Amino acid sequence: MIFKINLQEPRDNIFDQGWQFANDVYTKSDLKINLQTKTIDIDRWHLPLYKNGYCLSTFPFEGFALIPYDHDMHSNYLPNEHIELQEGSITVDEYCEQVITTVKQNLIKGPYVLADSKGVDCTMIRAIMDYYNIKYSTFNYNLRETDADDFYQHMQSLHWGFNQTPYFSGSTQLVTGMYGDEYMLRNPKYVQWHLNQCDLDAEYTKQPNCYMYKFYQHGYKVKIKKQRTNPQYLQVILNDYQLWSHNLVDVINPIKDKEILLKGLQLDQDTIIKQVTDAWVSKKIIKMCNPKLLSDLDPYKNQSDAVFLSDL
Numbered sequence: 001m002i003f004k005i006n007l008q009e010p011r012d013n014i015f016d017q018g019w020q021f022a023n024d025v026y027t028k029s030d031l032k033i034n035l036q037t038k039t040i041d042i043d044r045w046h047l048p049l050y051k052n053g054y055c056l057s058t059f060p061f062e063g064f065a066l067i068p069y070d071h072d073m074h075s076n077y078l079p080n081e082h083i084e085l086q087e088g089s090i091t092v093d094e095y096c097e098q099v100i101t102t103v104k105q106n107l108i109k110g111p112y113v114l115a116d117s118k119g120v121d122c123t124m125i126r127a128i129m130d131y132y133n134i135k136y137s138t139f140n141y142n143l144r145e146t147d148a149d150d151f152y153q154h155m156q157s158l159h160w161g162f163n164q165t166p167y168f169s170g171s172t173q174l175v176t177g178m179y180g181d182e183y184m185l186r187n188p189k190y191v192q193w194h195l196n197q198c199d200l201d202a203e204y205t206k207q208p209n210c211y212m213y214k215f216y217q218h219g220y221k222v223k224i225k226k227q228r229t230n231p232q233y234l235q236v237i238l239n240d241y242q243l244w245s246h247n248l249v250d251v252i253n254p255i256k257d258k259e260i261l262l263k264g265l266q267l268d269q270d271t272i273i274k275q276v277t278d279a280w281v282s283k284k285i286i287k288m289c290n291p292k293l294l295s296d297l298d299p300y301k302n303q304s305d306a307v308f309l310s311d312l
Contacts, residue, residue: 001031001047001245002155004057007038014057016151017247029245044069044081046256048241058244060159069238083258085234090266096285098263099184099255103128106254107175112136114175115166118298119305120211120279120286121177121184125254127289136175141166141305152247161243171248178242179256184275184282185264186212186301188220191276193233195269200224203273210278215301237261 002016003026019028024036032041040056042049050057050064057064070083090098103125112129115122116138129136148156148167156163161178168174181187185194192200201224204216230236238261245251267275274280279301286293298304 001028002057002059002247003033004055004059004061005033005035006055008054010035029250045258046253047244048239059155062158066239066241068235070235083234083238083262085265086262088266089268090263092267092271092281092284095263095267096281096288099260099281099285100128100131100289102257102260103254104132104134106257107134107252110135110173112173112175112252113139114177115139115141117141117177117304118296119177119180119301120282120297121180121255123293123297124180124282124286124289125175125177127286127293130293131289139166145169155246161241162246165243165251168247168249171250173250173252175252175254176243177255178253179240180282182237182240183255183257183261183264185267185272186276186279186282187237188212188216188276189223189227190233190237191272192224192228193230193236194265195272196229198269198273200273200276203277207277209299211283211297211299212277212279212301214303234265 001018002014003019004012004014006013015026019026021027024034026033026035030041030043031047034040040049042058047058048060048069049067050060051067052061052064055064060066070081107129112134114125114136117123126136126138128134145167149169152162152167165174165176182190185191188200188204192198200216201221204210204213204221207213243251243253264272264281267281271281275282283294283297286297
């Protein structure tokens with residue numbers, strides 16, 4: 001759901017496909033824009049919101065800055081929301097059950113399509129869908145539609161998440177593995193910030209054959225050296241928007257869930273290290289739900305999608 005509007009003077013407004021307009025009100029799914037009252041009803045968990053003066057957008061067009069999800073802003077179009085780390089601990093088995101249940105709850109209105117990926121996130125989601133007999137079909141990214149419209153190509157040029165997603169011209173319920181690294185403790189930089197005193201570089205050095213090793217070496221080794229600590233890391237994760245619905249494509253990112261993130265951060269350090277290095281927890285969930293899919297996994301992250309490594 002992409003729009004760019006001027007709340008002071010509705011000129012040069014941009015809307016992607018699928019909107020309905022009546023009585024100065026634009027609606028699409030559960031998003032509503034009232035140009036008369038200058039109000040917006042928006043699901044900010046699944047859609048980012050950017051601002052440039054009196055202009056608002058759900059896409060980072062040039063000159064627009066993200067309005068943080070966790071914020072103290074009072075206005076007639078944004079609710080207040082504040083999220084903090086949760087105290088306590090969780091066992092690996094409890095966390096696996098949390099992820100399985102949550103992913104299932106986030107998949108409620110198929111039929112779905114998802115990539116025939118050898119990555120751990122898509123494979124984990126497929127395993128959970130298989131376990132619950134949720135119907136889906138897969139597509140081969142290399143056989144995707146290539147004649148994308150100009151608007152989508154423009155979005156691809158401005159945001160990496162759209163550049164890594166195939167173009168669909170028709171109505172599509174697209175399930176992705178986006179946010180898997182960030183919300184399930186496999187983003188090396190975020191995990192380093194969370195563990196703080198732990199030396200992740202030493203952990204990767206011990207395990208040159210682990211699932212995340214090449215991914216870490218390619219770009220995150222340098223990133224961690226540049227900024228080893230960040231006390232506001234939870235805010236960084238919450239505002240790391242990767243892909244959202246657009247045109248006739250309803251994007252479902254079932255891993256992007258507050259409880260998956262916050263509960264995962266309660267895992268013990270040894271488990272987190274096994275997850276950030278070898279996707280141990282993710283593989284455990286696959287084994288619990290459909291162990292046959294374990295044989296489909298690439299030995300290293302992005303091995304079948306090496307073209308994407310340049311975007312890290």
